[in-house]
Amino acid sequence: MRTRSQSKRPQSVGEQEDMKSRHAPESIDDNETLSNISRDAVGKLLKRVNKGFNKENVGYLRQCESAATMERGSRDIDKRSTGTAIEKGTAEPECYGREAMQYASNPEKDEDDKDYDDSEWEDGSIPTLSSMKDFQEDLASGISVEFDVSHCLPKRKPVRRATAEEKEVAEFVHKAHLLCLLGRGRLMDCACNDPLIQDSEMSNINFINILYSKRMFIMVLLIGMCYGSEKTFHNNFHVRSQSVAEKSCHSALASTLETREGTPEAVAALSVALFRALNLTTRFVSILDVVSLKPDGELSEPIVEVGSKRGRDIFSSSTLMVAGPSCSFASSVKSPPEVEHGISQTAAGGAGRQADKSKKNGLQCQDSLTIDEPKEKMSDVAVPEPPIDISEPCLVKSDGLKRKGDLEFQMQLEMALSATAIGTIGSKKVGAPLYWVEVFCCGENLTGKWVHVDAINGIVDGEHKVEAAAVACKKSLRYVVAFAGQGAKDVTRRYCTKWYKVAAKRVNSSWWDAVLAPLRELESGATGGGVNLEYEASAHEKNEESQVANSNHGCSLDKNHSCGACKECSEKQVEGSSMRKSLASTRSSLEDMELETRALTEPLPTNxxxxxxxxxxxxxxxxxxxxxxxxxxxxxxxxxxxxxxxxxxxxxLRTKERWLREGLQVKAGEVPAKVLKRSLKRGKEEAPDDDIYADGLHQEITALYGRWQTEPLHLPRAVNGIVPKNERGRVDVWSEKCLPPGTVHLRLPRVAAVARRLDIDYASAMVGFEFRNGRSAPLFEGIVVCTEFKDAILQAYLEEEERREAEEKRRNEVQALSRWYQLLSSIITRQRLNSCYGAGALSQPSTEIRKSDDKCSTSANRAQEIVASPRCQQDDTSEKPDVPPSMPEENHEHEFVMDKEASGEEGPTQVKRCRCGFSVQFETL
DNA sequence: TTGGCTAAGTCTACTTTGTCCACA
DNA sequence: GTGTGGACTTTGTAGACTTAGCCA
Structure with a gap:
């Protein structure tokens, strides 16, 4: 096919060849380059054409071949009509040459050929296989394609760099989004404390009485959030896609609780509420999926690309997030139909059958695990040392598999499930782990840990899997925040292994720490004030023991009993309060140490x-x-x-001068730790011994010293009231450390004049530089004087300032009076002129003058009074000229006629009026 | 997909210590 | 005659930093 523009080209290939041959001697090198480039481009084009025609246009080619005769006929007509001398078989090479040029100039466009605008193309001959053959023959016979070399040179795409302003805006947006998500997390955390929701969830379980056992606690975690082995939490609640409907956190939880279906956030929050109802110290943890800190950065879209083909809801719903083989995967979340179809059939593929097979095994494993394994494993260890995943032990740790065949089958099944899981993650067909729970599990000697519990996916202690799952879901693990007690704490380091990558994507730590500082205290107080298993168990025992005692003083005792009235309860409250505080601080500091340890023991990067x-x-x-x-x-x-x-x-390292600014000086005899050479482009010459001349370049060296080569600055002390000054007669006050001993910096304006008047020695204090008039100029603020003169100067300065202020006030008053006098005089003069010449032709200027007077007379009421005086009004009204009987010609000579005579306070006045309306008022002597 | 390298654009720190003239 | 204060004019550069593209 040929483009319209191409069809308008006046030159045929033959003509181009002629031109090429004519210009060949002028640029042999260029031709060689061009021929090479042409050959490469055509070769690529041939590959592309073959590929394209073989794969895409085969069917169309058959149709075209059947109509080849007709097209050749039309092509001949076309050739005749255009009048160009296109030889047989040259139309297609020209076409390819054109494409080759396009391809060479923009290879990426090759992929978008289908998107070419139809308007750019006209109906033409379709290159058939025979024509392809001809083309190759022509190519072999020496036909080459010319194109503009400027378009074919490999060029880098212009790099669009964000400006500082765009970065600032992006940072603002990032912070605002972060604060919003932080607030959202706090609201959700608050909703988890709703007693109605907690009670509603508690009504679904019936083993609260056996809770106070750490062994049972672990078992409860393992079997799936207190809903029994057959009816796990994540089986009980369906996770659906994020709802765009605006709902409050409370209503979202209530709705989820009622319908057994909700967003991942709501389901995770319900698990938090359940744990809190069980009096466990629990946090609601969320990944704050905030917009990028960089302009035009990646927005963490909740939907992955693959999902677009099958509907966005598929992958927006939270499904299994862990890569490992999982029993919970087998007995996975009761997902909406599209989820089941979308994932089990596509992602898992054949593994879906494996999953079905393992589902049965999985349930068995779960049963065996929940009954046998925990009892054995947790009898001695309170904290689950190895990561506990309900999915893993079911296949690995079954005692029932003894035979060799069974072991092989187990290994094969494990490998299959692993492959399935890896494939799942690789194809990004997992939901993003955005919300989960942290439950504090206390061990011996107050050594406890926060245990990751993902109720949605049925995973316990899988904190090491969160990062991988987040990465697989294109989620950035920049901010992982745990919420409790209206507070929040950043626990990102618990879940990320490469902190240096995460830190680069976060907002500056000082701002973030300042934001979290008050929230950390709230969170620490809440989690410390809660009850861990050990503490709760002991408290429960104490409660049971004290029930008898309580009955003696009549206090009704429940688990939250605190009447505060009785002495025992008061003492218990004080004791509990102090214990909670210490517990909170200990727990919080221990966690801080743990997170810090993680940060400091980060593995070495490999790049x-x-x-x-x-x-x-x-x-x-x-x-x-x-x-x-x-x-x-x-x-x-x-x-x-x-x-x-x-x-x-x-x-x-710094120069000597820079260290002086820090209040340090380089020790005597120190050799520079590093010497920098730099070319001198400034006209000012340095000392000859500081310059070197190397390779004809005028260079200077800059000696740099380290802090270990410095010592505190020793400046000469002020003696006899004389301030030690530098070579310029000043003192450089970069900081207080730079002040000579015995001196003080008086940062006051006009204080130098006071010191000079008192005949006290001083030095101007240079505090820095500023650019003025295109060059840097020293910036002075105040003076440096000896300490003993400080009070005298300050006292004199105050007196001088009072005197100056009084003088200024007096000057201002005189100036104000003078301006008032000028104003009134001008108004009176103007009014007099107005009364004289205000009528007729001068009326308009008079009005303008009055308008301008009005503008400036808001503060001059007196002037307005004068303007509105009776005499003026009389003049304005009575002196208004009559309508002239006839309009005189322009530029006529006034002929005044005595109009009338009036007498005023200033004497008799007379008015002369011309017939044109112009009048003159004058006083008679 | 990742890492190494490079080009190119943006940002930032460094540099650094006047002169003339009107006016009080 | 002298001191004071305002106007004048509005840098230039090196290097760090960042990011995208290319290639292995």
């Missing part, structure tokens, strides 16, 4: 780029020019042959 901004490690190649490693060691490892050092070894 060099990661060391550029890594908080813990560094390699020497990424050091800045003013950084060195001191001490250079220890070597923690190697990355691509580069030694890895702790980041703490990195020292920042």
């Amino acid at each position: 060099q780029q990661a060391y550029r901004n890594h908080q813990l490690y560094v390699i020497e190649r990424w050091l800045n020019k003013n950084q060195v490693l001191y001490p250079k060691g220890p070597v923690l490892g190697f990355c691509s042959g580069h030694a890895v050092y702790p980041r703490t070894c990195v020292q920042t």
Whole structure:
């Protein structure tokens, strides 16, 4: 096919060849390059054409071949009509050459050929197989394709960089979104404390009496959130896609509780409510899926691309998130129909049958696990040391499989399920783990841990799997926040293994820490104030023991008893309060230590780029020019042959002058830790011994020193009231440390004049530089004087300021009076002129003057009074000229006639009036 | 898909210590 | 005659940093 523009081209290939041959001697090199480029481009095009025609256009080609005769006829007509000398078989090469040019200039467009605008194309001959053959023959015979070399050179795409303003806006949006999500999490956490919801959930279980056993607690976790082995929590609640309908958190939970169907957030929150109803210390944990911190950055869309073909709801619903083989996968969430069809049939594929098979085994395993395994495993260990997943033990730890065949079958099944799970994750067909629960499980000697519990997916202690699942779902694990007691705590480090990657995507830590600071206290108070299993068990025992005692003083005792009236209860409250506080601080600090330990024991990255901004490690190649490693060691490892050092070894070097600003000076005899060479482009010459001339370039060296080479600044002390000054007769006050001993910095305006008047020695205090008039200029603020003169100068300064203020006030008053006098004088003069010339032709200017007077007379009421004086009014009304009998010609000479005579306070006045209406009022002497 | 490398654009820190003239 | 204060004009550069593209 040919484009319209192509059909209008005046030159045929033959003509191009002629031109090429004519210009060949002028650019032999270019021709060689062009021929190579042409050959490559045509080769690529041929591949593409073959591929395209073989795969896509075969059917169409058959139709075209059947109509080949007709098309050739029309092509001949076309050739005759255009009048171009297209040889047989050259139309197609030209066509290909055109495509080759397009392809060479923009290879990416190749994929979008189908999207070409139809208007750009006209009906033409379809290249048939025979024509292809001809084309190849022609190609072999030396036909080449010319194209503009400027379009075929590989060019980088123009890089669109965000400006500082865009970055700032993006940061604002990021922060705002973060705060919104933080607020949302707090609301949801608050809703989890709703007693109605908790009671409603409690009504579904009936083993509260056996709760107070850590062994039972673990078992409860394992069997699926208190709903029994056959009726697990995540089987009981259906997870559906995120609802866009605006619902309050309470109503969302209530609705989910009633319909047994809700969003992942609501289902996770219900599990929190359930645990809290059971008096377990529980947090509602959420990934704050906030918009990117970078402009035009990736928005964490809740839907993955694959889902678009089968409907967005499929993958927006939370399904299994863990990669491992899972019994819960087999007995997975009762999902909506599309979920079952979408995932079990597509993602799992053949493994769906495996899943069905394992479902039966899984249930058996669950049963066996919940009854046997926990009792054996948890009898001695309170905290589940290995990650406990209800899915894993069911296949691995069954005692019933003893025979070799059974073991082989087990391994095969495990491998199949692993492959299924990996495939599932690889194809991004899992729901994003956005919400889960953390339950504090206390161990011996107050050593406890927060246990990850995902009620939606039926996973316990799977914190190490969250990151992988989030990555698989294109979710960024930037902020993982645990909510409790209206507070919040950042627990991201518990769930991420590569903190250096996460930290780069987070907002600056100071702002985030400031936001979370008050929330951390609330969270700490709530989680510490809650009851862990150990504490609860002991408290429960105490309650039972004290029931008898309570009956003595008449207090009704329940688990939340606190009358506060009786002495025992008061003491118990105080004791409990202090215990809770200590428990909270201990628990919180222990968790902080744990998170900090995780951060400090992060594994070494395997790529060099990661060391550029890594908080813990560094390699020497990424050091800045003013950084060195001191001490250079220890070597923690190697990355691509580069030694890895702790980041703490990195020292920042500064010049002597820079250290002075820090209040430090370089020790005598210290050799620069690093010497920088830089070219001198400024006209000012440095001292000759500081300059070097190398390779004809005028360079200067900059000696840099480390902090270990410095000592506190020793400035000469002020003696006999004389301030030590620098070579410019000033004192550089970068900070208080830069003040000579015995001096003080008086940062007051006009204080220098006071010191000078008192004949006290002082020095101007230079506090920095500012750019004025295109160059930097020192910035002075106040003076530096000896300490003993401080009070005298301040007292004199106050007196001088009072005197100056009084003088200024007096000057202002005089100036105000003068301006009032000028104003009134001008008004009177103007009014007099107005009364004289205000009629007739001068009426308009008079009005304008009055308008301008009005603008400035808002504060001059007196002036308005004068303007509105009786005499003026009389003039305005009585002096209004009569309508002239006839309009005189322009530029006529006034002929005044004595109109009337009046007498005023200032004497008799007379008015002369011309017949044109112009009048003159004058006073008679 | 990941990592190494590079190009290119953006941002940031560094630099640094006047002169003339009107007016009080 | 002298001191004071305002106007003048509005940098330039190197290097760090970031990001996208290319390639292995």
